[in-house]
Amino acid sequence: MALLPILRYPDPRLHTRAAPVREVDDVIRKLIADMAETMYEAPGIGLAATQVDVHLRVVVIDVSEDKTGLLALINPEIISRAGEQVCEEGCLSVPGIYDKVARAEKVRVRALNQQGETFELDTEGLLAVCVQHELDHLDGKVFVEYLSQLKQTRIKGKLAKKARITA
Ligand code: NI
Numbered sequence: 001m002a003l004l005p006i007l008r009y010p011d012p013r014l015h016t017r018a019a020p021v022r023e024v025d026d027v028i029r030k031l032i033a034d035m036a037e038t039m040y041e042a043p044g045i046g047l048a049a050t051q052v053d054v055h056l057r058v059v060v061i062d063v064s065e066d067k068t069g070l071l072a073l074i075n076p077e078i079i080s081r082a083g084e085q086v087c088e089e090g091c092l093s094v095p096g097i098y099d100k101v102a103r104a105e106k107v108r109v110r111a112l113n114q115q116g117e118t119f120e121l122d123t124e125g126l127l128a129v130c131v132q133h134e135l136d137h138l139d140g141k142v143f144v145e146y147l148s149q150l151k152q153t154r155i156k157g158k159l160a161k162k163a164r165i166t167a
Pocket of ligand 1: 090091092093133134137
């Protein structure tokens with residue numbers, strides 16, 4: 001396995017729309033293993049392939065406290081949503097920034113697993129937030145885009161300053 005570099009907002013590559021995976025093969029399984037390792041190392045609870053500059057529809061999520069709940073979603077789609085919740089979100093591509101975003105409370109997702117089989121999963125609460133956040137990445141959307149223009153400008157300034165310091 002290998003740690004993958006994570007793109008930082010406002011990198012324009014984060015706005016790429018990811019392509020569907022055509023075949024779930026060893027290349028995809030290796031990508032998932034590397035993404036999971038990268039997510040755990042960060043540490044984070046979700047990572048989309050977009051964030052590691054691979055523009056395929058793959059995400060990994062683990063909202064468990066002991067790293068035992070790895071969920072890999074290939075070509076995921078939300079097939080139903082219900083309710084609303086407001087949760088404070090963060091993102092490995094937007095380090096140090098947290099803000100409230102309104103999302104559906106429950107979502108049902110359909111995806112392929114690592115054997116290429118279709119499955120459906122009902123999610124709610126934090127897991128539902130994470131699914132919605134990661135699927136947005138596959139469409140080129142970063143959570144800060146739900147915030148006001150003023151906040152987005154401030155965040156860009158803050159991250160640019162940080163990049164200069166750590167470069
Ligand atoms: Ni994110």
